[in-house]
Amino acid sequence: MGKKTAAQPEEVIGIEKLIADAYSVIDKANQVGTLHRNTGARRKSRLARRKEAVKVHRGWYTPQPTPAAAV
Numbered sequence: 001m002g003k004k005t006a007a008q009p010e011e012v013i014g015i016e017k018l019i020a021d022a023y024s025v026i027d028k029a030n031q032v033g034t035l036h037r038n039t040g041a042r043r044k045s046r047l048a049r050r051k052e053a054v055k056v057h058r059g060w061y062t063p064q065p066t067p068a069a070a071v
Contacts, residue, residue, distance in 0.1 A: 011058075012060070015051065015054065019047055019048075019051055022044075022047055023044055023047070026040045026043050026044055027040065
């Protein structure tokens with residue numbers, strides 16, 4: 001199955017809503033003390049990386065190559 005050229009709004013909105021809900025739950029767990037703040041930050045970072053991976057896989061986003069560091 002080929003990649004889509006453009007994301008459908010309902011697909012993106014659904015993903016964004018799920019990510020926002022997960023961030024909210026993680027933040028609340030941090031406030032209460034259920035999670036350490038570094039653990040919460042790590043989990044949110046993992047979610048963000050997976051979200052980007054899904055966007056790249058679906059063809060919704062093409063990351064720009066990073067320039068090589070000058071030595």
